[in-house]
Amino acid sequence: MAETPKKRGRPFGTGKNQLAAKRAREYEAGRRASTAPTLNQGRGSVPTDPLTLSDDDEEETTTTQAPANDLETATIIVTLPKKYDIYPPGLRAKLSAMYRDALRLEFEEPSAYTPKVHYSVREGHFPRLTIDTEIDTLSQHGSHVVANMQLMDKFMAIDYPVIKGRGKKGAWIELETPTVVANPQFMLLHSIRHGDIGWGFDAHGCLSFHTVQIEGTDLVISGSFVQKMETVVSDSGVKEEPVDI
Structure with a gap:
């Protein structure tokens, strides 16, 4: 009598079970590779x-x-x-x-913040080549960055054609100087045309805006600027003074 051939079965763990296990191992390996830190000579790599x-x-x-x-x-x-x-x-x-x-x-x-030094947002109107005039302090801040942005907020409300985008007269002029100067002297070193707006940062990183207007027969400079100041205590009292370069 001929022997009936035995039916071969699939070994345990093959087929769908084996494929699922393989995919699980590949997923886990990929996940670990994506979360592992990049090493550089034994140390973590910093961008x-x-x-x-x-x-x-x-x-x-x-x-x-x-x-x-x-x-x-x-x-x-x-x-x-x-x-x-x-x-x-x-x-x-x-x-x-x-x-x-x-x-x-x-x-x-x-x-820690030291209140001795602060940055004042100021403005004034004065004849050319002199600063012998009263300058108003609008606000004070502990950071020159915050003071610069406060100055921009105030200046953008002024009705200049350049700011409002009306007409072609006037332009933004960046103010630069080869010398190390602080405001308001930095601003006064430059000459601009009527209708232009000069802007720049002084030696302390303080922003200024510079405009020229004609009032009657006089040429008048209008300046809005940030100035680095410090509080000085002496026998005569407490006062504010500009910080030297």
């Missing part, structure tokens, strides 16, 4: 610090990597409000970089 703005100088959103340990990083993103779009791209880019660097410094070297 490079992109401190420089783009060359086109038209982007107000900047990022930087705050100091962190080997396995952790923190990203600082600075985006100026849309209301500041009326200001030139170069001004916005520099202010954004200042804000970012000020926040970054707080991560690197945390320090």
